[in-house]
Amino acid sequence: MKTLKNIAVFILTFLAINSFSQNVEFDKDNFKNDKDGFKKAMGNLKQGDEYYEMQSRGAYILALDFYLEANRFNPNSAKLNYKIGRCYEGSMQKSKCLEYFKKAQSLGTGEIDIKYYIARGHHLNLEFDEAMENYKAYKNVLSPKELQEKRKNIDKKIQECKNGKILVQNPVRVFIDNLGGTVNSIYPDYSPLISADESMMIFTSRRADTYGGGSDPGDQQYFEDIYVTYNIDGIWQTPKNMGKPLNTSNNDATVGLSPDGQQLFIFNGKEGGGNILMCELKGEEWSKPDDGTLKKYINTDYHESSASFSFDGKTMYFVSNRPDMSFGNHDIYYTKWDEEKERWGEPVNIGSTINTEYEEEGVLMHPDGRTIYFSSQGHNSMGGYDIFKSEMDDNGNWGTPINLGYPINTPDDDVFFVINASGKRGYYSSAQDGGNGSYDIYVITFLGPEKPLVQSNEDNLIASIANPISETVIEESVEIKTTRLTILKGTITDGFTGTPIGASIEIVDNEKNQVISVSSSNSSTGKYLVSLPSGKNYGIAVKATDYLFHSENFNIPAATNYQEIVKDIQLNKMKIGSSVILKNVFFDYAKATLRPESYPELDRLYKLMADFPKAKIKVTGHTDSRGSVTTNTRLSNDRAQAVVQYLIDKGIDKGRLQFEGMAAQKPIVPNAKTEDQHQQNRRVEFEIIE
């Protein structure tokens, strides 16, 4: 489907080109049906040709009126289209030439330079690539001789296109505004000059109230006259013809104004190949223009066309095409005022930094004293004259001229430009579409480099601010030294009656052989409680009046945490048959040697024997059931004897003491199996026997 559509487009295009390319000559045979129209068209062609042959800008403009009329009758004449193109190209609305040259080419014009003019048309329309392509193509159709003659010009045009591409890509920021119908007329208005304070503008116009009312026979337009307008509160007032003596019945044009607006240069084309005249404002009257002070050096037989004063009026810059010291064509010169001779001195070429082998024109010295504005076809012009500026450095050397840029400059001629003291506003004339007619005066407002737009952005550069992290850290818990304590508690009662006994409880650190504390049980309940901190071997002796003491041993390792041991203790009265297990009597392993930890217990037994001097006891030794009976009998006997011997050594009468080794005959826990049970069975007891 798409392919079909493409084919259709192609066919239509082909047909269009085919019909477009049919050349229709202005031949009566071609217009048999409209003889009157043909006749009229031929008349227009003839009149147009008369002007066309004159080859001046004014004539081209006049020719156009007739040619366009003829073209309306027959738009398909290759020859006429070519001529219309040439008229546009050679006059004011130059960019319009392209469509006519293109049409002439499509109609098969035989003009050999059509490619050149098509290139020109593209060039003037800022279509630089197409322009360069056609300039190059034109070179290829030229004979070697023609090429030799024209190469330099064509190559310069190609270079202008290259310059133009760069300048158009980087336009300067300006507003270009038509000064409006108050100032501009339907006639050409141009060459504006302003005083430095921009309060006055003097310009040239070819309007109907020209002095004397005459017209230039060359272009049938009114003679040039000089006009003035004043700026009141930012508004330019209606211009006035400056009248005599400035204006005459011939062409009178402005070329320069002093910064204070008191001295005016005007151009007089009639004298000496074109000379500059000067006049001064005296009161409200302008003096008669003359060249008294300009004679000899300034005005010559050559063409002097533009002049500008320095800010102090002591230097004058002007344009001349004199051959002396020239770099080619019109150059810019300067001359200093000779106080003694009261005339301008010998001119000096401003130099090759400014002047080129091409044309320079339209010089303006800025009131700042160091910036010169001028037009040139050289440097990096994009075509025709471009306006440049150059600044003088502290050593008096001119800087490389800077192209004022697009859209101030165009591929057409841009010349006679003035700028105000601040450099923010300039004036020039241009023939733009939408103007009041032909040349109009425009004001250029310089906006300066593009004013940056500032965007606002923000980031979260600091993580802990973007996303704060709570990091409350507390110190760790301390080790609580938990009480490593054994609570020993129970009831102390009479072993026979069960009556509670208020007994004393003596805690002995067996290792140190020291009594740690003595407490007592409640006499009415028999209840007791003792605290035994871990890490010791405790001997506990419970004693009560008239009772045999009771002995307990607790070994509480250091790592033992809190524990409660309930130990109900029954005390036995001192009577025959009562016995006490001496739980705090210790021997070396498998020996009958008493260990020192046993002494507190043995001392209690000694005290008992001393307190009851008539009492007799029998100490018996017991082993567990492990080991041989012989060994056990001997060991138990020896251990019982060791206890007896301790008492004897303490002074107890031997006759009150008996002993016997019982081996394992009387176990507390029969058939003992556990180590604990075996330990309970290993013991030394005593019994009251008398």
Next chain:
Amino acid sequence: MKKGLLSLFFMALVFGSTFAQEADKDTTLVIAENQDAEIAYNRGIENFKNKQLQQAISDFTEAIQHKADFSKAYFNRGSVYVELNRVSEAISDFDMAIQHDASFGNAYYSRGRAKQNSNDNEGALSDFDNAINNGFKEANVYYYRGVIKFQAGQYEDAKADFSLAISADRQHAYAYNDRGSANRKLEKYDDAISDYKMAISIDGKMAFTYNNLGSALRKKENYKEAIDQFTNAIKQKSDYYMAYNNRGSAKYDMKDYEGAIKDFEEAIKIKSDYAYAYNNIGTAKMKLKDYEGAIKAFDKAISIDSNYGYAYMNRGNAKEMLRDAKGACADWNKAAELNVNQASSFAEDCNF
């Protein structure tokens, strides 16, 4: 007497009051040290862990009553105050902790953090130095010191601290992020990008790091990747208006003014009073030569923030393009008043 009290405590605990009288007689037997303070302190920690903050404060207070020089108890109570955002009480407690233990590194650090959070950066800096000098070498102490230096514009010093934090903790994503930001301030964009990428490799959920990475890439004029990173930031945080605003600017950089405006508008959908986004819409409209639309956007930005200097300047630029020289000059002068230096140079032309 205190030993007696503790003994009493145990007795009562174990046997009830019946035996108190008897127990009293056993005082000499009880040798456990006094640990009321420690017990209260540990209970405080348990309560803190269980978020019973008021109870924790009571416990630490009790610990301090039992043991007036219990620096850890002061410290912990201070930390609970921090949690409760009672900063001045926290700082007082940290003061006490340090008074009783002049080498209490963590207390210096925590006091530094509390001061930092109450904008006393100078005090915080001194505390962080003291913490480090007293052996507290956690990554965060370097990190937060770095943050203060960063905020003071001492980017090289900040960077050094962030590096120390990273040495102490290779997985410190924040330190990588912030070092990236310091590098960015030092215009070392490649290093910044590398740091942000490290931070993301450690923690891929940090929306702000993707955003920062995007902005660093923008500085490198790598707009396409910048846009990708802003998009990642938005994926992590769908209401991240800053990232929308930044992505809009990256699109603006790529001359996609329509796309930029869409992103700025997204930012405004999230934050309706986001003056930056309005201003940025204005700049994009300027580029589209819609000067009147631009002025409306700048108007809005200024209505939100009447001291928004750049918005005045931009609006002046828009008015200039509409030949409203008076309006432009008024805006430039206003912007200049608000310390936008560029605008004062524009305003210089207003006299001609």
